[in-house]
Amino acid sequence: MKLQSVRGMNDIFFPEMHLWHFVEEKIRRIYKNFGYSEIRTPYLESTQLFQRGVGNDTDIVEKEMYTFEDRSGESLSLRPEGTASVVRAIVEHNLLRENPIMKLYYLGPMFRHERPQKGRYRQFYQYGTELIGTDDPWSDIEVMAIHHMLYQELKLSGQTLRLNSIGCSTCRPKYKEKLTALLEARKGEIPEDFHPRIQTNPQRIFDHKSEKLVALKKELPLIINSLCEVCQKHFEGVQEGLKTLGIEFVIDPMIVRGLDYYNRTAFEFDSKDLGAQSAVGGGGRYNDMIEQLGGKSTPAVGYAGGLERLIMILEVQNQVNKSDLFKSDVSFVFADQNSVQKCMKWAYQAREMGLQADVSVQSEKSMKAQLKNADKAGSRYCFILGEREIQNQTVVLKDMSTQTQEDLPWGQIDQTLQKLVNQKLGNI
Numbered sequence: 263m264k265l266q267s268v269r270g271m272n273d274i275f276f277p278e279m280h281l282w283h284f285v286e287e288k289i290r291r292i293y294k295n296f297g298y299s300e301i302r303t304p305y306l307e308s309t310q311l312f313q314r315g316v317g318n319d320t321d322i323v324e325k326e327m328y329t330f331e332d333r334s335g336e337s338l339s340l341r342p343e344g345t346a347s348v349v350r351a352i353v354e355h356n357l358l359r360e361n362p363i364m365k366l367y368y369l370g371p372m373f374r375h376e377r378p379q380k381g382r383y384r385q386f387y388q389y390g391t392e393l394i395g396t397d398d399p400w401s402d403i404e405v406m407a408i409h410h411m412l413y414q415e416l417k418l419s420g421q422t423l424r425l426n427s428i429g430c431s432t433c434r435p436k437y438k439e440k441l442t443a444l445l446e447a448r449k450g451e452i453p454e455d456f457h458p459r460i461q462t463n464p465q466r467i468f469d470h471k472s473e474k475l476v477a478l479k480k481e482l483p484l485i486i487n488s489l490c491e492v493c494q495k496h497f498e499g500v501q502e503g504l505k506t507l508g509i510e511f512v513i514d515p516m517i518v519r520g521l522d523y524y525n526r527t528a529f530e531f532d533s534k535d536l537g538a539q540s541a542v543g544g545g546g547r548y549n550d551m552i553e554q555l556g557g558k559s560t561p562a563v564g565y566a567g568g569l570e571r572l573i574m575i576l577e578v579q580n581q582v583n584k585s586d587l588f589k590s591d592v593s594f595v596f597a598d599q600n601s602v603q604k605c606m607k608w609a610y611q612a613r614e615m616g617l618q619a620d621v622s623v624q625s626e627k628s629m630k631a632q633l634k635n636a637d638k639a640g641s642r643y644c645f646i647l648g649e650r651e652i653q654n655q656t657v658v659l660k661d662m663s664t665q666t667q668e669d670l671p672w673g674q675i676d677q678t679l680q681k682l683v684n685q686k687l688g689n690i
């Protein structure tokens with residue numbers, strides 16, 4: 263029997279991998295431009311971290327974690343998201359003592375035992391930022407602006423920033439009480455799977471996908487209309503700042519987010535090109551988590567997006583030509599055993615100089631087959647060393663795009679390669 267990868271967990275390789283690298287490089291560069299530095303936390307954490315950080319009463323912790331006991335009987339879980347681990351690391355290493363404002367980013371795999379479908383996997387990659395240490399609306403705005411810029415740079419179209427405020431420990435309890443009472447009174451209309459949440463987490467009703475709830479949801483009170491003065495002012499500050507930066511958004515009072523740690527700002531970017539799993543990414547403010555995980559009370563805000571979904575949009579919108587992303591700059595083609603050594607040395611030299619150079623590692627390969635490969639590798643230039651050239655101590659330099667060629671003496675190879683390097687740098 264052929265072995266297969268685990269359901270919902272994918273191999274990623276060429277040519278998609280080149281697109282992944284292209285996107286990852288953009289992500290890292292933009293994060294760096296905003297002053298965020300990378301944090302890598304382990305894939306495995308103690309189960310307790312997610313129970314306390316993300317919340318016992320969330321789908322993620324209740325139903326979706328890969329949890330097991332290790333050989334010493336400790337309960338461990340594969341991380342379902344990145345925020346709890348980042349906070350754990352900050353508290354564990356006391357990072358806030360020296361850096362009252364922390365700007366961190368991550369990029370890596372997360373694991374959730376969900377039903378796999380297009381855009382939803384059991385191992386998926388998230389890119390995300392966490393800005394810890396301030397409650398200022400400008401920090402919320404920055405986290406949104408970073409990702410707005412990323413999506414602009416990738417030339418995505420049709421995505422929407424949806425913004426909401428879900429209140430805080432001052433305004434939420436009163437609202438929650440009202441909502442719970444209303445939902446209890448209409449329990450008969452609500453799918454049974456939601457009944458336990460009526461008491462614990464009634465706002466999640468807005469996230470419930472059941473068609474039956476569409477009408478009921480429209481009648482329910484919204485937290486956005488019950489915000490306390492501080493939350494209201496904060497929410498207005500976020501909106502003003504986004505307008506200042508020219509970042510378009512819509513207010514969507516139905517955004518509640520599936521993790522328990524949020525307060526005030528909650529937001530999502532979604533795309534019309536993602537189908538049912540329309541969230542490009544989501545985030546919000548989590549002012550209580552650091553204290554909950556044993557640190558000093560510290561406000562924070564963050565966001566994470568799904569890399570597979572970003573790649574999917576790029577593919578649908580056909581923004582990037584994958585075959586352009588891994589093109590060789592130059593190929594070397596040899597005639598026989600006598601010319602292979604020279605070509606190997608030149609290719610090595612070209613690579614040292616920073617060119618992507620292609621040469622066959624099969625010294626028996628025919629010139630015809632090598633030329634075909636050079637074409638496939640996408641090389642603009644090809645150095646061809648045939649029998650005639652060996653005798654004349656020259657090499658043919660062929661421009662594959664114009665199909666023109668010239669003879670070069672061996673002594674001019676260095677400077678020709680240097681010219682190609684300059685051309686390449688000029689093109690960046």
Ligand code: HAM
Binds near residue numbers: 568
């Ligand atoms: P989340 O909304 O659970 O938030 O996930 C963020 C994004 O990860 C989603 O919008 C989606 O693009 C992607 N994603 C989630 N689950 C899957 C899946 N099964 N397959 C493919 N992609 C998926 C968080 O994880 C929070 N930690 C975000 C955050 C950071 N909040 C504050 N800081």
